[in-house]
Amino acid sequence: MWFGMVSLFPEVFKALSDYGVTGRAVDRGVIELDYFNPRDFALDEQHTVDDKPYGGGPGMLMKVQPMRDAINAARQVRELSRVVYLSPCGQRLDQEELKKLAEFDDLILVSGRYEGVDERLLKQEVDLEVSIGDYVISGGELAAMVLVDGLTRLLPGVVGSEESVERASFFHGLLDYPQYTRPAEIKEYAEAGDVPPVLLSGNHLEIARWRHKQALGKTYERRPDLLTKYDLDEKEKKLLEEYLEERSLN
Numbered sequence: 001m002w003f004g005m006v007s008l009f010p011e012v013f014k015a016l017s018d019y020g021v022t023g024r025a026v027d028r029g030v031i032e033l034d035y036f037n038p039r040d041f042a043l044d045e046q047h048t049v050d051d052k053p054y055g056g057g058p059g060m061l062m063k064v065q066p067m068r069d070a071i072n073a074a075r076q077v078r079e080l081s082r083v084v085y086l087s088p089c090g091q092r093l094d095q096e097e098l099k100k101l102a103e104f105d106d107l108i109l110v111s112g113r114y115e116g117v118d119e120r121l122l123k124q125e126v127d128l129e130v131s132i133g134d135y136v137i138s139g140g141e142l143a144a145m146v147l148v149d150g151l152t153r154l155l156p157g158v159v160g161s162e163e164s165v166e167r168a169s170f171f172h173g174l175l176d177y178p179q180y181t182r183p184a185e186i187k188e189y190a191e192a193g194d195v196p197p198v199l200l201s202g203n204h205l206e207i208a209r210w211r212h213k214q215a216l217g218k219t220y221e222r223r224p225d226l227l228t229k230y231d232l233d234e235k236e237k238k239l240l241e242e243y244l245e246e247r248s249l250n
């Protein structure tokens, strides 16, 4: 998957290209990041990329021309690219939206700085606005990185086994079940309880059942809003009841 990153700070994307899952995906050519800095397209000697908002008010906006030329330069590399603008005013990102976006071969991700961009540029150049949550961060770059990371994980062959993507939080709309690793006993964490014996039993069917039950219970307790979207089948209803009974006994 190809990403045209339109940003005044291309260096920050090193965090994607140099580390971890996304870094390996770059090395293996599964994803490709190309950079288009609006400052390189500014026409004056100072390379100005911002200007005052009409009507006054605090802060500056990004100028249209350098931004438009940077987007168009990205379009010249991949003509059919969708243009995504990262903004708290956008559609909220979730796993479903990620799956839809992962179907595209190319995306141009536009990161804003300052107080944002001219509305006309959004209307004419941008296909989709995406928000990573109901809070404001200082620019679109971190949001674009969240998007690239989430998409990369969905591409075939990126995460070790297909299964671990599927097991991850939010797959099937449930939160992840609790996990434990060695040692089986940690004296200082006695209050947190023991490793659930079923996990040490080697009985894979029972382990899968326990994990499913915990995922349902945790989602019910922490994110009941997710369960309303989730169609519990009879087996899951029973698992959740069991979870709640066990909880009330403890």
Ligand code: ADE
Pocket (backbone or CB within 6 Å): 086, 087, 088, 130, 131, 132, 133, 134, 135, 136, 137, 138, 139, 140, 143
């Ligand atoms: N830019 C600033 N805040 C943002 C957010 N919440 N999502 C996407 N882009 C942003």
